[in-house]
Amino acid sequence: MSPTGRPLRPLTILFAPESAYGPTNNCVGIGDVLRRRGHRVVFAAEASWKGRLAPLGFEEELVNLAPPPEQPQDAGQFWKDFIRDTAPEFRKPTIEQLGTWIKPVWEELVSGARYCEPQMKEIIDRVRPDVIVEDNVVCFPALTTAGVPFVRVVSCNPLEMKGERVPPPFSGYPAGDQSGWDEFRAEYDRTHRALWSDFSTWVTEQGARPLPDLEFVHEGDLNLYTYPESADYTDARPLGPTWHRLDSSVRETEEKFTLPPGLADGGALIYFSLGSLGSADVDLMRRVIASLARTPHRYIVSKGPLHDEIELPPNMWGTEFLPQTRILPLVDLVITHGGNNTITEALHFGKPMIVLPLFWDQYDNAQRMAELGYGVRLDPYRFTDAQLHGAIGRLLSDMTLRRTLTEAGETIRARDGLRTAADLIERAATA
Structure with a gap:
């Protein structure tokens, strides 16, 4: 050495x-x-x-x-x-x-x-x-x-x-x-x-x-x-x-990301991803998207490998692959399957989460975020509109949580x- x-x-x-x-x-x-x-x-x-x-x-x-x-x-x-x-x-x-x-x-x-x-x-x-x-x-x-x-x-x-x-x-x-x-x-x-x-x-x-x-x-x-x-x-x-x-x-990454013009104005900006594996469950993707369409917010959606089978409503934009680490700093909230990379990246950028766990350690990540107060855990197959929409509203309006996560993100990045x-x-x- x-x-x-x-x-x-x-x-x-x-x-x-x-x-x-x-x-x-x-x-x-x-x-x-x-x-x-x-x-x-x-x-x-x-x-x-x-x-x-x-x-x-x-x-x-x-x-x-x-x-x-x-x-x-x-x-x-x-x-x-x-x-x-x-x-x-x-x-x-x-x-x-x-x-x-x-x-x-x-x-x-x-x-x-x-x-x-x-x-x-x-x-x-x-x-x-x-x-x-x-x-x-x-x-x-x-x-x-x-x-x-x-x-x-x-x-x-x-x-x-x-x-x-x-x-x-x-x-x-x-x-x-x-x-x-x-x-x-x-x-x-x-x-x-x-x-x-x-x-x-x-x-x-x-x-x-x-x-x-x-x-x-x-x-x-x-x-x-x-x-x-x-x-x-x-x-x-x-x-x-x-x-x-x-x-x-x-x-x-040197990859750039510019917010699409259609998402320039409106409610909060939210990122939704079930990961490259979870998004293969097209029925689940459609279920979540349909519920989110009934909110006043804007969404960036990672559509995954079966992207051709997933249609997005006017308040959403997405593609098969997205530069996630370029998008996360821009959004107010993350809706995720709870994969370890997305969980740690969301915390890296100080973002609250709604976690819809599907398999493996995603249940553990979802539970950990919920019990620490960093997010909300929901059952991806049984949540109601009231539960999902209520979680979005609570996390977006919790200024104390946002300050906590902002400070945590600064420590993590350092x-x-x-x-x-x-x-x-x-x-x-x-x-």
Whole structure:
């Protein structure tokens, strides 16, 4: 290391993100800082991302998680289709989803890890990284057995790092009421132990250490997670010295956004997004849009992959993809599915939220925002106009909350999560 703490030579850094937009964009943001510092940044990306990362200045090493499809797919298409086809499961209580939705997701993730293990080994042999960064929830043994520092990034709600004094992940249960925690944990154990045991055995057969009990991924030599301190569970579940919180990790972009003329005047300006996966549920998108059309406000809508099937009324404008981090500073309120990136980005810019959780950690994010008073949690399939419209009205008129979130956003932005992450990865690579 130099006297300033920077590496004396350029590093080769291999990122292995999960195929969804959230983890990939998180790695892109951190990777761009490292690339600008002169390091070689390589992405072991799922094959549907072909051609999406090279224009950003990264090397692409493509990975198939299953036999290649006959026709090329859009980025992350497998998970978009999976969400669309399994959306009826989201209407169930979270404890009932453990066996019918959470377990099938783990099964797909485990299957992908098994399938691509030889590819991962070949990529590591070609790339010869100085450090490997994985932003995923499942173990790829090749990443932990390469003989270089391994960095784990958590782009999910921090309940993923479990503790007896915090609610179980995926439950959406309140932090202040432990009455259902043990039952949920027992059901998770019942539905997942056999799958975990088989996977842990396979992991050790590949030369990696056994997985921790009921965990599908190892901790790293360095561990990073993205969540603002003001919303974290640190007091109830302290973490070890290898763990570092990034209050936010907001990708920097030169992409511009200008408010469409049709939205220049009117009521409050509100951003609505169910994410690239949740928006695949077209019926739900139409339901929310129809309710919002009965308000006096203006809306920017992220329409998602099935945008051609979604019509917007006159008080709305939207497209398939939107530069979310350029839009959030402009709006008064965010209506979101509760994905970790959108939650942390909204807090980064000091915006209140209405959260309509659909799956995975979105229930935990929705509950956390509600119990901290940063937003309102609503059932996406059962809310009424009165509930949604009332929540919009309360959040827009709460000036105390707006001041609180504005101050929180200033603190989060000052902590500069992107450069904090880049600094820590550099140190891990040269320790």
